[in-house]
Amino acid sequence: MKVHLIAAGKFHDIDFARLELLKLLAERPQIRTSVAADYGDLASLAAADLLITYTCDLMPDGLQQVAALEAFLARGGRWLALHGTNATLRFGADGVVDTPDEVPAFTRMLGTRFAGHPPIAPFKVFVTRGDHEITQGLRDFRVEDELYLTHRTAEIDVLLHTSFTGRCDEFRDADWDEAEVPVLYERKVGEGRVLYLTLGHCRGHYDLQPVSAFWPHPQRCAWNYPVFHELLRRAIGWGLPHAA
Template sequence: MSTNEKPAGRIDCVLVAAGKYHDIDFARLELLKLLAEVEHIRVRVFEDYSNLDAISNADFLVTYTCDVIPSLDEQEALRAWVAAGGRWIALHGTASILRFLDNGLVDSPALAPHFMETLGSQFIAHPPIGPHRVEVADPTHPLVDGIEPFEVIDELYLSDIHADLHVLLDTEFEGDATGFARTKWRHARHPVLYLRPIGDGSVLYLTLGHCRGHYDMQPLLDFWPEKQRCAWELPVFYDLLRRGIAWGKASNE
């Protein structure tokens, strides 16, 4: 076997876990534990998208980030990798760009349209964290087959949609996204889990999974009073993550 040839049976995964205002250590560890349940998955972990060689040689990609934006060259390489058959499991804040305005509100500017078109959406705002009901939009799809509607306390993502999406889970909302520049939202359904096909590959995006520890709002706040785990406290969330990993590794099977 040559040094560039992958051993038989091995599945290579890249995990990008980094960003602002979230307990990235917690999310990274939980994802690594789930990936380790499949013994032939080997994982490399990075804080951004700059190791394009690792990504291009990966069978699938998992990202849990907040306000981590690849360069244009990296965005184009990611799109090409997916189009060539790659599978990308994008979680929670992967599609976020956050900028604090002088008035204290949080803006989500359109600074990376190519990246957001690849992901299929861009996070814009969320109402205050609270309970909401997640519905199954396509119960016939294997990724959500047998999943029942469930209540979750988490960030309800309000996003701009930039592609044709195959929505698997969704929720509805009408009201105010307090603290964000785009505050008022009319009644609509919003995707929670969707597939965004590109060429021979696809992005699987799950918006749930907020988490925050005591020190994750620095330097804005020295201490955040409450640990937040949100959907990570629900068995159904881990079920969805395991299904996503099975879908991602299937690209090599």
């Protein structure tokens, strides 16, 4: 079974996330994984059963790469999108972060577009649908992570959610009052499916350059929680149902 992992981007400890995901994939000996740092390896994507992306501020480069993702989903491929996959970050002259929709065909496939997050803090995650293979048997849980706030770009089926009322002062889209903030959702695209899990922030000492030369406190957030690893294991199984 072939998995294509894209792990790259800004302001996160991508090396840590890549290694943790590869360790989880290695638990299934029938999986063979290709690894890339952008969306340019079209041959590996075309051969894959499952695409996994852990990125931030990394978009497909041009129509050919967008079309390859569309073709992957159209033929029945499954895409596990993690954390900042849907994020575009542009720093304004005033230091506030804009999150423009620069590749709308991409965010339309994903079903959401990142818009901001409050400071990292504990929050409660609720099981929205307990009858799905990813959430069956799970209970509501608390986690300390970035609470991702998004705008929906297409129809999605929310499986886990949280809520948020307040401000995200670092982001242009600052004021929020949301009773249902998607944390995990599924979306059907063609014959394929997207599974998006917003948890999983991680950052080391040197990952905020050039914004900050040194980050004093490394962050692992949801990676410290067994429930997050359980969700990832289930998501890998979801991506390869015939390998379960």
